[in-house]
Amino acid sequence: MIKFEETVLKNGLKVIVHEDAATTMAAVNILYKVGSRDEDVQQTGFAHLFEHFMFEGSKNIPEFDTPLQNAGGENNAFTSTDITNYYDILPANNLETAFWLESDRMLSLAFDEESLNTQKNVVMEEFKEHYINQPYGDVWHKMCALAYKVHPYQWPVIGLNLQHIEQVKMQSAKDFFFKYYRPNNAVLVVGGNVKAAEVFALAEKWFGEIPSGEKITRNLPKEPIQNEERVLEVKADVPVHSIYKAYKIGTRNSADFYATDLLRDILSNGDSSRLYRQLVKEEKLFSSISAYGTDSIDEGLLLVEGKLSKDVSMDAAESAIEKVLYEMTQEKISADELEKVKNKIEAYMVFSEVNVLNRVMNLAYFEMLGNAADVNNEAEKYRAVTAEQMQAAAAKVFRKENCNTIRYFSNN
Amino acid sequence: MNRALAPEINLIDSISFPNVEQLKLDNGVPVYLLNEGVQDVVKIELMFKAGKWFESKNLIADFTNRMLREGTKNYSAKQIADTFDYYGANFNTSAGFETAGASLFSLTKHIDLLLPVFAEIFTESVFPENELNTILSNRKQRLSVDLKKNDFLANRNFLNALFGKNHPYGRVSEFEHFENIFVEDLKAFYKSYYSATNLTILVAGKFSPSLVDQLNKYFGSKNLLREVPAAPADYVIESSTELIHHTEKTDSVQSAIIIGNMSINKTHPDFLKLSVLNTVFGGYFGSRLMSNIREEKGYTYGIYSSFASYPHAGFIEIASEVGKDVRDATLKEIQHEINVLRTELIDAEELQVVKNYMCGKILRSIDGPLKFSETLKGLLIYNQDVTYIDQLLKTVREVTSEELLQLAQKYFDYDKMYKVTVG
Numbered sequence: 083m084i085k086f087e088e089t090v091l092k093n094g095l096k097v098i099v100h101e102d103a104a105t106t107m108a109a110v111n112i113l114y115k116v117g118s119r120d121e122d123v124q125q126t127g128f129a130h131l132f133e134h135f136m137f138e139g140s141k142n143i144p145e146f147d148t149p150l151q152n153a154g155g156e157n158n159a160f161t162s163t164d165i166t167n168y169y170d171i172l173p174a175n176n177l178e179t180a181f182w183l184e185s186d187r188m189l190s191l192a193f194d195e196e197s198l199n200t201q202k203n204v205v206m207e208e209f210k211e212h213y214i215n216q217p218y219g220d221v222w223h224k225m226c227a228l229a230y231k232v233h234p235y236q237w238p239v240i241g242l243n244l245q246h247i248e249q250v251k252m253q254s255a256k257d258f259f260f261k262y263y264r265p266n267n268a269v270l271v272v273g274g275n276v277k278a279a280e281v282f283a284l285a286e287k288w289f290g291e292i293p294s295g296e297k298i299t300r301n302l303p304k305e306p307i308q309n310e311e312r313v314l315e316v317k318a319d320v321p322v323h324s325i326y327k328a329y330k331i332g333t334r335n336s337a338d339f340y341a342t343d344l345l346r347d348i349l350s351n352g353d354s355s356r357l358y359r360q361l362v363k364e365e366k367l368f369s370s371i372s373a374y375g376t377d378s379i380d381e382g383l384l385l386v387e388g389k390l391s392k393d394v395s396m397d398a399a400e401s402a403i404e405k406v407l408y409e410m411t412q413e414k415i416s417a418d419e420l421e422k423v424k425n426k427i428e429a430y431m432v433f434s435e436v437n438v439l440n441r442v443m444n445l446a447y448f449e450m451l452g453n454a455a456d457v458n459n460e461a462e463k464y465r466a467v468t469a470e471q472m473q474a475a476a477a478k479v480f481r482k483e484n485c486n487t488i489r490y491f492s493n494n
Numbered sequence: 495m496n497r498a499l500a501p502e503i504n505l506i507d508s509i510s511f512p513n514v515e516q517l518k519l520d521n522g523v524p525v526y527l528l529n530e531g532v533q534d535v536v537k538i539e540l541m542f543k544a545g546k547w548f549e550s551k552n553l554i555a556d557f558t559n560r561m562l563r564e565g566t567k568n569y570s571a572k573q574i575a576d577t578f579d580y581y582g583a584n585f586n587t588s589a590g591f592e593t594a595g596a597s598l599f600s601l602t603k604h605i606d607l608l609l610p611v612f613a614e615i616f617t618e619s620v621f622p623e624n625e626l627n628t629i630l631s632n633r634k635q636r637l638s639v640d641l642k643k644n645d646f647l648a649n650r651n652f653l654n655a656l657f658g659k660n661h662p663y664g665r666v667s668e669f670e671h672f673e674n675i676f677v678e679d680l681k682a683f684y685k686s687y688y689s690a691t692n693l694t695i696l697v698a699g700k701f702s703p704s705l706v707d708q709l710n711k712y713f714g715s716k717n718l719l720r721e722v723p724a725a726p727a728d729y730v731i732e733s734s735t736e737l738i739h740h741t742e743k744t745d746s747v748q749s750a751i752i753i754g755n756m757s758i759n760k761t762h763p764d765f766l767k768l769s770v771l772n773t774v775f776g777g778y779f780g781s782r783l784m785s786n787i788r789e790e791k792g793y794t795y796g797i798y799s800s801f802a803s804y805p806h807a808g809f810i811e812i813a814s815e816v817g818k819d820v821r822d823a824t825l826k827e828i829q830h831e832i833n834v835l836r837t838e839l840i841d842a843e844e845l846q847v848v849k850n851y852m853c854g855k856i857l858r859s860i861d862g863p864l865k866f867s868e869t870l871k872g873l874l875i876y877n878q879d880v881t882y883i884d885q886l887l888k889t890v891r892e893v894t895s896e897e898l899l900q901l902a903q904k905y906f907d908y909d910k911m912y913k914v915t916v917g
Contacts, residue, residue, distance in 0.1 A: 102532070105862065107857065151850065152847045152851070153850065153854070154854025154855075178501040179503065181501075182497070189497070200789065200791070201792070203793070204789075215815070217643065287495070319642075321638035322639055352578070354580075370636070389635060389639070392631065425582035432534065433584075433599065436532075
């Protein structure tokens, strides 16, 4: 149970405080409700590049990191398809330093041309390091394009290509900032050894005067319902055949989200999970296999990814995965196995609350989804899922015509 | 309100450590208890002196450790997995150069049920051959993928250049090594090194004092004591006579770089001050290497330096992945930053930022019992205790630019460093 207090400033900034006297630290998390799904198809990768740019100096402060480090703090950020999240963790008695820094970069950036160019280079190196200079590094680009035809999830957060990043102009950064980086489009959560009243006062002092922006209305193209099996075959200089199967699932707010999420745990959470036990340990068809979800707000994907054992054919490997998946549509999960995945989720949630930074991030995320208080209802929602609901969810998801497959062959 | 003016900073002058209770089981096994958690979770970590240092052929320490979850006298691999998973526990094994062991993360309410299985792993493992064969072939597949990664190759080549292939720190895994691992090797290694005589236990989280009785029941018997073979005499280090090791990869768009040479480890009196100097140079996001090579030049997504410390050796390592076209330019900049470090005093403002940053980092390293137990584990490997953290804090606060300049001249010499590049 994460306790918190909340308020909204006049400019629309949501402020949430979670007191925890057991730590000496304070964690400050600002979530901006903007991600790669808000990008123009001609300028993909922009939201993430912009995240880098946020550290390159603001209106009154030449650089973000040094003053925070000087206060004994550390910070970082990440961009997803749906959000951009910034966090600072520092000794609680230096909390105000984080307010000073975060509020100034919400007020306005320095918009320095040279820093933008440098960050373009840094991000292009990041792109190369993770998506080009890696075996199987291009697979996520291929999968997004295969699974999505009109929705912006058709490109990865890093961007479609290096050119899109290279061509970014300062004006885009300014427009993007003043549209999305406004207090009414952000959630501020502060946790740790702090007092709610003091945090609310600091929030008013530092963020209160920042003007609000326009109300954001999203008209993202809706991905049509997939009704044909899609298969892409790739041959590349990789040592081992690999297969990726991505099934469309509902939105984060859909009723069967929790049942679908537990399917993934049945498949691939722990050594006792079905894919590992049957296909790695018993049939020895794969040297590694896992299932994971994209955890996106709009219609997402549930993926199964495996590396084939030596001398196993792609057809045999693929049918084996399908057999495991289709079994879940035919047979109800036993009470024991259901209890297991629920216990796993319960433990995962308690462990994720050990760290105050995780707690504030979770509060911000659930507030973005609709209501911070929901963070405390998650365990119950998973507990309530029945075996029948999971079978129904499996039947809805694990269908050939709902699947996008990449057969990634080694040409060695 | 003047937004250009930074709020006043409070400096950290002292730290109060969470309480560590130290005791011994009936057979003498040392136990450290960090019982200050807020959440109802517990982590039990078993640490044996059973790392790579003690193996007689490559990968034995690694595979003995990896096979711990694959079956005991009373529980098959399947039953072990079922039990841990059913109660939502996480069981992790790991083997390093010096120590190897495992940890169990569990909700406190389930720990009594899990302990019998967890304990049997360390007293009655059986190393089934069929499970070993599966793990071996899967690990070969993984190696073949890793060998396609430039950073992986650079790291192998670097360790090899520094220590030579006959030293446990320099020996890397080759496919033929996997053919030479047999159940009997693992059983022998297990018997020699996974004994109570060789064990330290750390428990962190929020738990009942009666957990100690449980530990005594499972790990405290004198029957679990065994004679541990004499530690191997020091191995001969056969450093490469060539300083430059380049592997060309025509299809690469980036090069992995690792530069460094032998240095001191944690037991040396200069080490604490050197850790401050390293932070200035390349040890944090605001370091000189990052500021210059990432934030000014945009050559890389990241560049770091560290003084790797192991019980039998230490070395400095500067690592990055950079655009192939700026590989040489990056090396020049690293050389330049080393020269500056050796010839110019660090200015007061820069040093103060590093000091404050490091103090904050020390605070974070002891924040909460789980985090603190990781920090403590790192100290125990060197027979150190929490007073080491106090010494570090004191050093950070007191070290001067003049002292750091001397250390730079003593420990940073670009001309003597190995330059390993792949790509």
